[in-house]
Amino acid sequence: MENKINLKALVDKRSNKVIFIESDHAFVDVLLSFLTIPLGTIIKLGREHSVPVEIGCINNLYSSVEEIDARELRSDACREMLLLPRNAAESHCKNLVLQIDHNAKPTQYFVCSRYCLATATSKFFSYYPGLLCVGCMDTMHREISFSVDVASAFVKERVRLLITDDLQLISPFCTSIVSLFTKLEVTNRNTTEELHFNIGVDEVMNLLISSLVSKTPLTETLLKHKPVAELNHDNNYQAVHIDPQTGGEMVLMEEDNISIKLIISISKNIVCYAEAGEDFVNLLFSFLTLPLGFVTKQIQDGSLKGCIDQLYWSVQDLNAQYLKSNHHKEMLLNPKLVPGFCYNSLLGIEEAAYYYLGSGLTTDSSLIHSNRSSESFKIEPTDHNSSARGFLKGPAIFTVTDNLVIRPISTIFELSVLDELNVPFTDIEERVMLMGKKLALSLLVASFASDSALTNAFISEPYQE
Template identity: 80%
Template sequence: MENKINLKALVDKGSNKVIFIESDSAFVDVLLSFLTIPLGTILKLGREYSAPVEIGCMNNLYSSVEEIDVRKLGSDTCREMLLLPHNAAEFLIKNLVLQIDRNAKPIRYFVCCLQTTRKLFSYNHGTKSPGCCLETTRKFFSYNHGTQSPGCGHDMYQEITFSVDVASAFVTESARLLITDDLQLISPFNESIVSLFTNLGVTNRNATEELNLNIGVDEVMNLLINSLLSRTPLTETLLKHKPVAERSNENNYQAIHIDPQTVGETVLTEEDNISIKLIISKSKNIVCYAEAGEDFVNLLFSFLTLPLGFVAKQIQDGSLKGCIDQLYRSVQDLDAQHLKSNHHKEMLVNPKLAPGFCYNSLLGIEVASYYYLNSRLTTDSSLIPSNSSLESFKIEPTNCVSSAGGFLKGPAFFTVTDNLVVRPISTIFELSVLEKLNVPFTDTEKRVVLMGKKEALNLLVASFASDSALTNAFISEPYQA
């Protein structure tokens, strides 16, 4: 029988809207796990649940990866890495009461199977030891059974797992929080009932009613979709029982101002920037398409590997249809008493890439560090003995997409439309794009732009929030608060 979570909801009878729900740690953990899910996984899940969601231009990126010729990919695994990206917090969310990714294969981790207790010597100076790679300074693991270790040359057959407290994922087991319709998390101990109701616009307690609701994985999936499309996702999910209408074709994007403190002070050399050629309609002031090399398309494809919380982190003073940014800010402000540790909070407000998915140098996202401690894996560096170096416990993947190599073979050139349909460069395809936009040749001009970190982050947010990503990232004036 499918697991269920019981929720208590306070509903406004007149408007038939959820005012807030009251929940224990089981549902809060499920809700917070949204921030760790890679965008590519969300798109995959939407298709599996027959509830595809239009997240800006991300669907076009996903379809472009599906359709690209395998000969243009850097390796046989690159397509799967983009369409089924790993979640760096998978070891926590696999124990949630409700699992929305029901068909997902669990991520497995392998090391070479020689015992660390085996001691070896040689009669000759400088002989290579056949010992386990876990005995060396640099340690390796593989996601695949039988991969040869670059550390010691032995095949990796021994499976290792994470140390996990299965009682709860991110919040303490005793945590109880109120969750408003727009996904604000409120501690019931921090506000009086009067101030709570006032802030939520409740003027007449008699106009409300309490409901007991049981939700399963279908409702959780709908909630995830609705959190991206609606400002009232709990009402849409719990009372209307269906996803809201897909995003319309009209441009709902308001250009986002990126705070320089968020972007960081990374200094880029000329070689670090990515050059792209934009074909612009002079009369419409839109980007019709871009011509670019594999470095730009690598960056675009890497968006699919990013956790949802990383995108929410970049949104400053923006206007999105959904409220996932509201959930992110609530976690930032959540009292420490509700979270299991600062490390668990960090996994939500600064979500990282899983090791091996590291083509994101321009975006500034970090790769999660895995440590091998007491024959298990952990991401919590505070568990490492204070008299030891972190590097001595760090364990790295063998199959890493490097920032130099990326997902695509090079050199290669591509045509990229304003809504991020990616095709191998083609004059015929470009002509069809101009015809569809009703833009004559005489109305176009070329403009070469260089992308650094700030431009890459603007493009990421535009891709998530708009169906005209190139125009909004490179032509529109940024919104100033």
């Protein structure tokens, strides 16, 4: 029998909109878990639940990975890393009351036949069987499991919070409620009514999608029962600001920059397509592994159609008394990649650290310091450098369209792109660019919030029909 969560909602009868809902930690944890989900997983979940969502150009990236020839990839594991990206907060999400990714395979861990990890003679493991153990050079094919006991994912178990229609978390105190009512111009209690909802996995999935495309996702999910399906700006791109902690002018070594050739329509001032090496495509493919919270953090000007950024920033303002620890708050505000999934340093995202604690894994280093067991130590995958080399074999050249459809370089494909855009040969120019950290983050944001990623990342004033 499917689990359900009971929600109590206060609804404005005049506008037929949710004012706020009341819930205990179970629903709050589900909501906060959205920030930890990789973008590729969101695409996969949308397909599985028959509620596909167009997240800028991310769908095209996902489809490009599906369609790329296996001979272009370093290994079969690379495709799996991108189409089924792992969540660094997996252990904290596995006990959620409602599991939207209930079909996900649990992460597998392999050690050598000598079981080096258990005897602490080696501090390495592998996600995939067949690799060599760094400690003894034996094949790592013995699967082991780690026990994880997380009763509540992120907030304390007796926590109760109010959640507004645009997913802000507020305390259930009079001052917060009065401020909310004033903002929504609700002056008469007679214009409101209390409704009860029992929601399941389908409603949570709809809520996730609606949070990306609507300012009123609770209303869309609970009262209209239909999520909006597209996240783009209809080619009317609004500039976004990069987090000053990760953006700005960066001093990079020459090898840290990525060179790309842009084919631009002079009259329309748009990028028709780009020709680039495997390093650029590796960067684009890595977007699928990024947690939603990391992407949301980069968007600070409110230009998104949805309100997932409201959830993110309300976590930042949330009183520490509601969260289990500072570590849990950090997991939401600065979500990390699973160890071994970091392609390069251009995006500024870190890998989580895994610590072996007795018979379990944890990402909380503070638990190590307080544990006296000699078996407590940091571990990392033996193949953790594989993603640093990228997902693709090289050298290779690819054609990348403005909306991030990626193909091995093909003149016929490029001609079809120009035909579709109605751009003649006499109207194009080539422009070679070096992309560093700032442009990489701009491209990430444009890929998420627009269906013209290359134009919006590299050209300041795109053509408008």
